Amino acid sequence: LTHLFKKFHGRYGYKRITNELKKLGHYINHKKVYRIMRELGLKCVKFMRKSRKYNSYKGNVGKVAKNRLSRRFSTPIPL
Template identity: 55%
Template sequence: MIQAIYKEHEGCYGYRRIRDELINHGHHVNHKKVQRLMKVLGLKCLVRMKKYRSYKGTIGKIASNLLERNSHAERPNEK
């Protein structure tokens, strides 16, 4: 039954979801039992990798220059 659910969902279900499916089918089984059986059968769920999204946008507030200091340097080590 566990292998059938695993193959039906193309290996994307782990022991928690398989246990939920078994409960929906009327088989009340502990999650630890399902985890042990999956380990014996060599079934591992596929881990989905999250897509990298780089968004800088507005990082934070820039404080107003109340002291009116000039921190601009024309070349390195000038200030």
């Protein structure tokens, strides 16, 4: 397990190491791999998934038509 972790320069977490072990023919549960990595102090720090805040901003949606009839689109100020 440690040689796989070092082989990928500490970029692989428990899920990817489990997949690599399966490719090598060692069928081991991902929970067991996670537990062993935690006990050995192996933690993937170089590769982290980025999470973003929710942002509903869409920018300028649609198109404003040209004022070809020279209409005044302002309302009169009440007295």
